[in-house]
Amino acid sequence: MEDLPDCRPPTADCRNASMLLQIRGLTKSFGSLTAADGIDLMVARGDAVGIIGPNGAGKTTLFNLITGNDAADAGEVLLDGADITRAGAHERCRAGIGRSYQIPRPFESLTAFENLLVAAVHGRGREAGDSVDFCAGILEATNLMPRANAPAGSLTLLERKRLEMARALATGPQVLLLDEIAGGLTEGECQELVGTIRGIRAGGTTIVWIEHIVHALLAVVDRLVVLNFGRKIAEGHPPAVMASAEVREIYTGISA
Numbered sequence: 688m689e690d691l692p693d694c695r696p697p698t699a700d701c702r703n704a705s706m707l708l709q710i711r712g713l714t715k716s717f718g719s720l721t722a723a724d725g726i727d728l729m730v731a732r733g734d735a736v737g738i739i740g741p742n743g744a745g746k747t748t749l750f751n752l753i754t755g756n757d758a759a760d761a762g763e764v765l766l767d768g769a770d771i772t773r774a775g776a777h778e779r780c781r782a783g784i785g786r787s788y789q790i791p792r793p794f795e796s797l798t799a800f801e802n803l804l805v806a807a808v809h810g811r812g813r814e815a816g817d818s819v820d821f822c823a824g825i826l827e828a829t830n831l832m833p834r835a836n837a838p839a840g841s842l843t844l845l846e847r848k849r850l851e852m853a854r855a856l857a858t859g860p861q862v863l864l865l866d867e868i869a870g871g872l873t874e875g876e877c878q879e880l881v882g883t884i885r886g887i888r889a890g891g892t893t894i895v896w897i898e899h900i901v902h903a904l905l906a907v908v909d910r911l912v913v914l915n916f917g918r919k920i921a922e923g924h925p926p927a928v929m930a931s932a933e934v935r936e937i938y939t940g941i942s943a
Contacts, residue, residue, distance in 0.1 A: 706765075707732040707893055708862050713752050713762035715917075722748040724917040725762070728895075730862065735894045737908035737925070739901060741937060745917035746897045747789070750864050753895075754786050755779045767861060780810050785860025789867045791851040795840030799831050799850050802839055803857040810858030822857055828890065829853040830883055845876040849883065856887070863887070865896040869903045881906045901929070913937070 710728040714721070722745045730736055740746050751757040753764055755776035763772045771779050793802050803822035807813045813821070826832045829849045834842060839850060848868055855863055865884070869877045881903050888894050888907060898904045904911070904925070911928040913921040915937050921928050928934060 705731055707734075707767055708753075708895070709763070709765040710749075710753065711763040711765070713749065713764070714760045715748055715752055715757060716760055721917045723752060723759070723762075726914070726917075726919050728912065728919070728922075730893060730895060732861075732893055733891060734910065735888050735896070735908045736910045736912060737904035738895065738897045738912045738914060739899070739904065740914035743916075744914040746914055747866060748917070749914070750786060750866055750897065753779075753864065754784055780858055780860075781812060783859070783861030784864065785810075785855035785858045785862070786864040787851045787855045787866055787868050789870060791847040793839035793842075793847065793850050793854065795838065797839060798836050799839055799842065799846075799853070800826065800835040802850060802854055806854040806857035807859070810854075813859075818857075821859075825853050825856045828883075828887060829856070830879075844871055845880065848872065848880060852884075852887075856892070860892070862893045862895060865894060865898070867898055868896070869898055869900045877903055905929075 706729045708730040710726060713723050713726045715723040726749060738746055748757065752759050755774060759772065763770060765771065766782055766784065769782070771782055774782065794805065797805065800822060803825055804815055804818055807818040807822055808815050826835050829852055831846065831849050831853055834846055839847070842850060852865065852868060869880055872880060877900060884907050896904060896908060908925060910923065911925040912919060913928060913934050921931050921934055
């Protein structure tokens with residue numbers, strides 16, 4: 688980890704300088720629908736941040752704005768101090784933003800290992816010959832080594848979820864964005880995947896994770912953000928956020 692600036696006494700500028708990912712006032716509308724309404728988010732190197740919210744809250748739109756799949760109407764995205772707001776999706780990937788998608792779409796005729804090589808070469812700009820050991824390490828970290836030579840189309844749902852995460856890791860990200868990676872899994876499979884994600888986080892990877900399966904998030908993250916109607920309505924220590932009357936009302940419809 689790079690040495691961080693001396694923040695004594697702390698100032699806003701000094702604190703921001705230590706942030707790996709800075710989201711400032713991100714705003715995006717689709718016609719009359721405001722999907723992101725001035726969202727701010729700061730993520731330090733090594734953080735694990737969870738994002739929750741009901742369907743239509745703007746969670747995936749936020750990821751699309753971070754990765755450059757959608758262009759923001761207003762606001763800024765900074766990665767390791769560099770303004771990438773106007774960079775395209777491929778440039779942001781090369782800069783160090785890796786992402787998984789809700790529905791895995793690997794190259795099904797390629798093996799799991801070949802899928803990682805494609806991601807390493809095209810997503811990060813590595814030479815194929817220099818990527819073999821790197822990709823093998825990711826297969827080990829995501830518990831896919833026994834299936835390295837299996838066609839991606841033959842993998843189980845849990846294995847495809849692991850491969851989706853592994854492909855994002857193969858781009859060598861500074862920040863790993865996980866979009867509902869646990870969706871559709873059984874409880875046992877979810878626990879297995881959570882164990883893998885905890886191991887990846889323990890290895891130093893910075894994680895921002897959108898998930899509807901809240902107990903999976905709580906096993907990994909140390910900060911929770913809640914979105915609703917495109918706005919950030921809560922952020923903080925997970926137990927305190929989950930105990931919030933406003934958050935409970937969003938999920939139950941019952942006022943405190």
